[in-house]
Amino acid sequence: MTRLRVPQTLLASIALLAIVALLGSGASASTQQDYISALVSATIVYGLYMFVGSSGVISFGHISFAAIGAFSAGVLTIPVGPKHLTMPGLWPFLAQHSVSSLESLVIAAVLGGVSALVIGFPLMRLSGIAAGIATFAVLQITYNVLNQWTLIGPGPTTLALVPTTTGIWVSLLGAIFSAIVAFAYQSSRRGRLLRAAREDAAAAQAIGVHVVRERLLAFGLSGAICGLGGALLVHQLGSITTDQVYLELTFLTLAMLVIGGSGSLWGATVGALAISLLDSFLNTAENSVHVVFFELTLPNGSSDVILGIIMTLVILFRPQGLTGGSEFSLAGLARVGRLIAASPAKLRHRPARSEGPPAPRTDM
Amino acid sequence: MNAGQVIFDGLALGALYALVAIGLALVFGVLRLINFAQGELITAGAYSLYLTDNLPALASIVICFAVCIGLSVLIERVAFRPLRGASPATTLVATFAVAFALEAIWLMAFSSNGKPADPLASLNQIAIGGSLALRWVTIVEMAAGVVLLGGVALVLARTSVGLQMRAAATDFRMARLLGVRTNLVISLAFVIAGVMAAVVAVLFTVQQPSVTPTFGFDITLVALVGAVVGGVDRLWTATAGAFAIGFASSMLADLLPSSQLQFQTAWVFLLVLVLLLLRPAGLFSTLSRSTVERV
Amino acid sequence: MVAEPALEIDSLDVRYGVVPAVRGATLTVGRGEIVGLVGPTGAGKSTTMLAVMGVVAPAGGTIRFEGSSIVGRPTERIVRMGLGLVPEGRHVFEALTVEENLRLGLIGRPDQSGVERDMEWIHGLFPVVYEFRRRQAGLLSGGQRQQLAIARALLARPRMLLLDEPSLGLAPIVVDTVFAALGEIRRSGVTILLVEQRAQITVGFADRTYVMSNGILKMELTATDADATDRLVDAYFGS
Ligand SMILES: Nc1ncnc2c1ncn2[C@@H]1O[C@H](COP(=O)(O)OP(=O)(O)OP(=O)(O)O)[C@@H](O)[C@H]1O
Ligand SMILES: [Mg+2]
Numbered sequence: 009m010t011r012l013r014v015p016q017t018l019l020a021s022i023a024l025l026a027i028v029a030l031l032g033s034g035a036s037a038s039t040q041q042d043y044i045s046a047l048v049s050a051t052i053v054y055g056l057y058m059f060v061g062s063s064g065v066i067s068f069g070h071i072s073f074a075a076i077g078a079f080s081a082g083v084l085t086i087p088v089g090p091k092h093l094t095m096p097g098l099w100p101f102l103a104q105h106s107v108s109s110l111e112s113l114v115i116a117a118v119l120g121g122v123s124a125l126v127i128g129f130p131l132m133r134l135s136g137i138a139a140g141i142a143t144f145a146v147l148q149i150t151y152n153v154l155n156q157w158t159l160i161g162p163g164p165t166t167l168a169l170v171p172t173t174t175g176i177w178v179s180l181l182g183a184i185f186s187a188i189v190a191f192a193y194q195s196s197r198r199g200r201l202l203r204a205a206r207e208d209a210a211a212a213q214a215i216g217v218h219v220v221r222e223r224l225l226a227f228g229l230s231g232a233i234c235g236l237g238g239a240l241l242v243h244q245l246g247s248i249t250t251d252q253v254y255l256e257l258t259f260l261t262l263a264m265l266v267i268g269g270s271g272s273l274w275g276a277t278v279g280a281l282a283i284s285l286l287d288s289f290l291n292t293a294e295n296s297v298h299v300v301f302f303e304l305t306l307p308n309g310s311s312d313v314i315l316g317i318i319m320t321l322v323i324l325f326r327p328q329g330l331t332g333g334s335e336f337s338l339a340g341l342a343r344v345g346r347l348i349a350a351s352p353a354k355l356r357h358r359p360a361r362s363e364g365p366p367a368p369r370t371d372m
Numbered sequence: 373m374n375a376g377q378v379i380f381d382g383l384a385l386g387a388l389y390a391l392v393a394i395g396l397a398l399v400f401g402v403l404r405l406i407n408f409a410q411g412e413l414i415t416a417g418a419y420s421l422y423l424t425d426n427l428p429a430l431a432s433i434v435i436c437f438a439v440c441i442g443l444s445v446l447i448e449r450v451a452f453r454p455l456r457g458a459s460p461a462t463t464l465v466a467t468f469a470v471a472f473a474l475e476a477i478w479l480m481a482f483s484s485n486g487k488p489a490d491p492l493a494s495l496n497q498i499a500i501g502g503s504l505a506l507r508w509v510t511i512v513e514m515a516a517g518v519v520l521l522g523g524v525a526l527v528l529a530r531t532s533v534g535l536q537m538r539a540a541a542t543d544f545r546m547a548r549l550l551g552v553r554t555n556l557v558i559s560l561a562f563v564i565a566g567v568m569a570a571v572v573a574v575l576f577t578v579q580q581p582s583v584t585p586t587f588g589f590d591i592t593l594v595a596l597v598g599a600v601v602g603g604v605d606r607l608w609t610a611t612a613g614a615f616a617i618g619f620a621s622s623m624l625a626d627l628l629p630s631s632q633l634q635f636q637t638a639w640v641f642l643l644v645l646v647l648l649l650l651r652p653a654g655l656f657s658t659l660s661r662s663t664v665e666r667v
Numbered sequence: 668m669v670a671e672p673a674l675e676i677d678s679l680d681v682r683y684g685v686v687p688a689v690r691g692a693t694l695t696v697g698r699g700e701i702v703g704l705v706g707p708t709g710a711g712k713s714t715t716m717l718a719v720m721g722v723v724a725p726a727g728g729t730i731r732f733e734g735s736s737i738v739g740r741p742t743e744r745i746v747r748m749g750l751g752l753v754p755e756g757r758h759v760f761e762a763l764t765v766e767e768n769l770r771l772g773l774i775g776r777p778d779q780s781g782v783e784r785d786m787e788w789i790h791g792l793f794p795v796v797y798e799f800r801r802r803q804a805g806l807l808s809g810g811q812r813q814q815l816a817i818a819r820a821l822l823a824r825p826r827m828l829l830l831d832e833p834s835l836g837l838a839p840i841v842v843d844t845v846f847a848a849l850g851e852i853r854r855s856g857v858t859i860l861l862v863e864q865r866a867q868i869t870v871g872f873a874d875r876t877y878v879m880s881n882g883i884l885k886m887e888l889t890a891t892d893a894d895a896t897d898r899l900v901d902a903y904f905g906s
Contacts, residue, residue, distance in 0.1 A: 066461050130649055137406065138652040140464075141600040145641040145648070152638040259468050266465040309480035316473025320451055323466045327458040532770070539760055539771050546758040549720060551746035551775020551823060 018191040020336035021277040022184050025050060028281055029180035040176055041244070042288035046281050047179035048240045052257075053264050053280035054186040054273075055120075055233030058193055059226045060262075061270050064206035065135050068258055069143030072150035073124055073231040075253035077116035077238030079154055079161045082170040082248060085112045090169050097158035109173040113182075113239045120235015121228050128227035132220045135209075147258060155250040166249050167242070174244035182240045186233045191273055193229055202226055260287070267322050269329025274336035279329065283319070290314055376504035378626045384510040384579075386618035387517035391572050392595035393614030394524055395565030397607050401541035402554075402561045404460065406596065406604075408467040409447055412474040413440045413566060414588025417573030419482060422489035422583050429491040437570040444566030445559055453555075471589065478585035486582030495578045509578045516571055521611055524564060528607065533560060541605075594618070601647050603654020612656050617644070672731075673698045673827050673858040674719065674750075679728035681711070681718050688714040690882040691728070696827070701849070701859040703869040703876030711882040712862040713755050716829045720752045721745050732827070746775035751825030755832050755862075757812040759819070761805030765796060768804050768815055772822030782822075788855075789818045792848045810841035817848065827858040834865060846872060 025047060032043025056070045083091075083098070084107050091103055107115065127146055134142050155164055162168075174182075193199045202222040205212035209219055242248050260283065268279020289297070290311035293304050306314070322330065392410070399407045420439040424432040451470050455463050495509040528534035533556075540547040540557045548554055569588070576591065577583065595614040596604075602613015621640045628636060647655055674696040681689040689711040696702045704712050717723045719730055721742040730738050737745050759768050769789075773782065790797035793814040799807060804815060813833055820828060830849070834842045846868075853859055863869040870876045870888050878885045 060461070066464065131645075134648065134652050137600050137604060138648050140406075141597055142645055142648045144597065145644045148641040149638045149645075152635060152641075156634040259472060263465050263469060263472075266461055270461055307480070309476065312476030313473055313480060316469055316476055319469040320466060320473060323462060323469060324451065324454050327455055327462045532774070535763075535767060535770060536774060538763065542760050542762060543758055545722060546754065546760070547771070548742040549722070549746065549752050549754060549758075550771050550819070551743050552771070553743050 016337050017272065017274045017335035018187060021187050021191075021273055024277055024281060025180060025183045025187065028285075029176050032176045039292075042285065042292070044174060044176055044179045044244050045288060046284040047176075047183045048174065048237060048244055049261065049264065049284040050183045050277060050280040051179075051186045051240055052234055052237035053261050053268075053276050054183070054190045055230045055235075055237055056261050056265055057270065057273065057276040058190050058230035058233060059223075060265060061272070061276065062194060062199055062202045062206065062226050063223045065139045065223065066262075067143040067227075068140060068262070069127070069146035069150075070230065070234050071253055071258040071261065072127075072147050073120035073234035074238035074241065074257070075150055075154055075250065076123055077120045077235030078242040078248055078253055079167060079238075079250075080119050080235075081109075081112035081116040081239035082167045082242040083161050084115060085109055085171050085243070086167075086169050094165075094168060095158065095162050097163075098161075099159045102160065109171055109243055112243075113236055116239035117232045117236040120238065121232030124231020124234075125224065125228040128224045128231070132223040132227060147254070151250055151254050164250070166247050168247040170242050170246050170248070172243060172246040174240045179240055179244065182236060186236065187273065187277070189229065189233060190276070193226070194273065198222060198225055263319050267319060267326075267329055269331035269333035271329075271333035272331060272335045275329050275331040275333055278331050282330065283315075286318065287311075287315055378623060380504065380506050380510050382619040382622035384507075384513050385622045386615035387510075387513040388572060388576060389591065389595040389598055389614040389618035390517045390611040391513075391520065391568050391575075392592055393599040393602075393611045394521060394607065395568035396592070396596055396599050397604055397610035398524070398537075398561040399565050400599075400604050400610075401607070402537060402544075402558050403452065403456070403463075405452065405463050406467065407452075407565070408464070408589075408592070408596075409451075409470040409474065410444075410565060410569065411588035411590070411592030412471050412478075413444050413569035414573045414576070414592065415478055415583070415585065416440060416443050416474070416588075417570045418489055418577055418583040418587050419478065419487065421491055421573065421577055422482075422487040425489060425491075432491045433570075433574055436573055437567065440570035440573065441563055441566035444562045444569065448558065448562040453558075475585050475589065482583075482585065484585060486584050488581055489577045489583050490581035492574060492578050493581065495575075509575065513575050516575065517611075517615075520568065520571065521607075525607060533557065537561065594621070597641075597644055601644055601655055603657035605654070606657065609654050609656040613654070616655075671698045672696065673700070673733060674860065675729075675731040676715070676719070677729045677731075679715065679718060679730065680726045681714050681723055682726045683714075683723075687882055689718065689725075692879070692882075692884050694877050694884060696858055696860050698858055699853070699856060700875070701853045701861065701873050703873035704860060704862045704879060705864065705866040705869050705876055706879035706885075708864070709881075710879040712879055713831050715879075716752055716754075716831055716860070716862060719745075719829060720750065743775070746823060746825075747777065749777070749824075749826035750829070751775070751820040751823050751827070752829040753816045753820045753831065753833060755835070757809065757816045759804040759807070759812045759815050761803070763804055764800070765802055765804050765807070765815055766800045768819050769796075769800070769822055772819035775823035777824060785822060785824065789821055792821075792851055793818050793844075810837050810844075813837060813841070813845060814848075817845070817852075821852065821857075825857060827860070828852065829860045829862075831862045832864060833861070834863060834868075842868075 028043055028046055032040045035043065052074050056067070059067055059070070083102055084105070086106065088104060088106050091098065131139070131142050154161055157163065201212065201217045205217050205219045205222060213219055238253060264279040264283045265276055267283060268277065269275025290306065293306045294308055294311050296303055296305035395410055396407060399405060417436045417440040420436045421432055424435050447470055451466055452463065455466055495507065495512055497508055498505045499508045499511055500506040528538055536547065536552045537557050537560065540552055540554055544554065594617060598614035598617030599610035600613070602616065603609030617640070620643065621636065624639055625633065625636055628639065632639070672695050676692055676694050679689050679692040680687065692715060704715070706712055714723065718725050721737065721740055725738060729736060732748060732750055737748065760771070773779065795811050796815050796818045799811065804812065807815060817830070817833065833845050837845065849859060849861070861869060861873060876888045878888065
């Protein structure tokens with residue numbers, strides 16, 4: 009089990025987010041977008057982490073809630089005038105109302121949370137592959153409905169003219185808020201119960217933990233944070249299509265979580281920021297970028313190839329994630345430091361491990 | 373469209389998904405691994421058909437098989453073998469990452485424009501005409517599905533390596549303790565998965581002669597969902613599930629009122645959700661495991 | 668003391684994560700011997716056997732079988748060298764028939780000659796296995812499964828057999844059958860390392876018995892110590 013170092017891991021996460029924001033605040037307008045993207049990704053990954061990290065059940069459905077957040081926030085903040093023109097089929101209530109960006113963030117979080125609760129209510133009984141595929145079905149349904157139903161949104165066309173209010177500081181605040189919520193949840197009694205149930209569901213059930221109910225709470229909370237993340241995203245981009253909150257984002261956010269180390273808040277922070285910034289860097293490098301002494305220009309389209317290969321390599325060499333799945337702690341940092349300083353033989357010992365696929369009791 | 377035609381189309385789509393599911397189920401059986409990269413094998417095979425378009429159809433198809441099998445074994449060796457024993461979330465994301473990288477490679481090499489590939493275009497001809505058109509490709513797909521499923525089942529039931537595969541699928545550690553060469557067994561599963569991918573690549577290009585970077589990924593995703601709904605840990609249930617989802621989505625396309633047609637995917641996946649909730653272990657899985665082969 | 672060692676374990680350390688399960692275990696089993704390994708639950712007995720079979724990787728120490736080091740070799744190679752393990756909990760393949768389970772036993776066999784003869788021998792040792800050969804292994808009782816598991820291991824023609832608590836949860840009469848079979852197997856020339864919780868029976872049955880507790884080998888007893896209960900109690904609970 010991960011030991012929760014009270015505020016150390018939260019403070020470290022916030023510090024890392026703040027560093028990214030500070031770097032971004034000094035950058036040129038276009039580079040700044042990369043840093044904003046990293047912080048928005050962190051928000052969504054915190055949402056994902058709250059459920060996957062605590063319950064051990066994998067979810068392919070979280071981007072549904074980001075999509076719901078993005079489209080509700082977007083549709084609600086476009087001024088009434090242009091809304092009639094771009095989305096003539098819109099439900100009159102939506103067409104005639106417009107809210108501020110701040111209000112839209114709250115609404116997106118609430119909608120994300122409520123829809124997660126409603127969907128999660130029947131789904132939380134499932135675990136393993138069945139849960140994976142069921143949440144994937146949720147993603148497909150959300151995508152299909154958002155992509156086709158012009159009563160609630162732009163349908164297959166781009167949702168445009170959304171106020172771009174997610175600047176570097178707003179994205180930082182959003183990420184910090186999400187980190188605090190995630191940390192508060194995981195340190196709470198309910199959060200610890202669910203973690204205990206992840207280690208040993210039968211034992212937890214035996215001492216009276218209602219696993220399904222605990223999972224539902226985590227799912228609802230994480231849906232709310234993902235909804236908030238989606239709203240921040242749409243206010244960053246100013247326009248969005250359903251394809252931007254679909255399979256690729258689902259995969260990337262899951263990869264961020266696993267690559268960081270899915271068992272810890274610190275892992276979520278590190279994974280989200282590292283992969284997001286790497287992704288942006290590689291994209292920029294396709295149009296050439298200065299790296300210390302030389303100019304780097306990647307061939308067109310190669311950035312995703314490199315990203316995919318790097319992600320595969322990181323997983324191969326650090327299957328527990330970059331952070332090893334443990335929370336940040338100064339003591340741990342010192343220990344790592346001592347280990348590195350000490351003879352390399354110490355690092356070489358391999359702990360006992362059983363070969364072959366994991367025991368069937370493990371969830372996906 | 374008349375009812376007979378709908379059924380034929382459903383059979384064709386179902387058979388295609390079933391072929392994909394055979395490979396998925398075998399690999400899942402021995403490694404407990406959902407291989408999202410399986411679709412990329414199909415895409416690779418289809419692009420190889422495009423690249424060898426000027427060769428005789430037979431040569432082109434042989435190369436396609438070599439590409440699919442080779443890539444399948446290579447991916448297992450390089451990306452999955454080192455992760456044996458890692459957590460399921462990790463291996464799952466690894467298969468995703470491999471698929472992501474390969475898809476990016478296809479995009480870079482071939483762009484998102486469709487590339488023509490149809491070595492067996494003649495299968496598009498109508499076998500039985502009249503009020504309902506039964507095309508050859510439907511017949512071939514059905515036959516390939518039945519023959520290959522039967523063949524794999526026979527290998528599993530009758531051969532020593534099949535027995536070893538079944539043993540490794542139920543209790544990996546005990547199989548090793550009996551001397552089962554698990555690496556060999558796993559490689560074999562990936563070889564068969566490669567064969568299935570090649571068959572799908574060849575047959576699917578008949579229906580869709582334009583190859584795009586997501587050519588294989590999309591159908592694999594649906595086949596996977598069907599396999600899980602049917603019960604992915606057994607060959608029969610997984611293929612039956614994949615067949616059912618193909619058949620059902622084809623039927624639904626016809627049965628839905630035209631105002632709902634745009635929501636076909638949503639309806640299919642709603643059905644998936646309901647079935648998963650009712651029978652999380654698989655629609656076709658029976659309580660007594662004795663009668664069904666575990667793979 | 669032991670003329671020709673079959674298995675030599677020296678200063679074996681095994682850890683699960685950071686938790687040590689075996690600490691500095693050193694033991695030797697001579698060719699043709701039957702050696703017991705007893706100790707309270709969690710002592711590290713199963714872990715020792717899994718380390719020998721290459722299922723878990725040791726953190727330190729050496730393991731030699733018939734003179735050559737087997738640390739780091741894959742399990743299936745170790746099986747082919749002539750070592751067999753009947754693990755704790757009778758892992759028979761429930762979905763397969765008894766016959767299919769036996770056929771899996773043949774996989775690790777060095778050569779496929781003499782299968783018929785071995786089969787007959789095994790049917791003599793465990794008549795129930797023969798009687799139920801067409802049945803689903805999942806339908807066998809616990810005792811029948813244990814006999815099947817041992818029979819299956821024998822079909823690989825091991826020169827040394829490791830048995831992990833073969834008597835666990837069996838009715839007394841079945842325990843007798845199993846122990847009688849072990850005696851027979853030993854007489855056929857197979858070296859045996861036997862892990863048991865029932866110390867007294869084991870000490871009386873084996874040529875020598877090691878006592879393990881908390882990952883550490885505490886002492887070595889011989890058959891004459893079988894009645895020295897106080898020494899056993901000491902070994903189990905003493906520090
Ligand atoms: N897979 C595992 N992961 C973590 N710890 C383990 C694992 N298997 C065993 N252990 C621990 O290692 C120690 C030794 O276990 P082992 O199974 O070797 O004991 P044993 O002597 O065989 O006990 P028993 O008589 O109950 O079978 C125990 O403390 C146990 O909790
Ligand atoms: Mg034991």
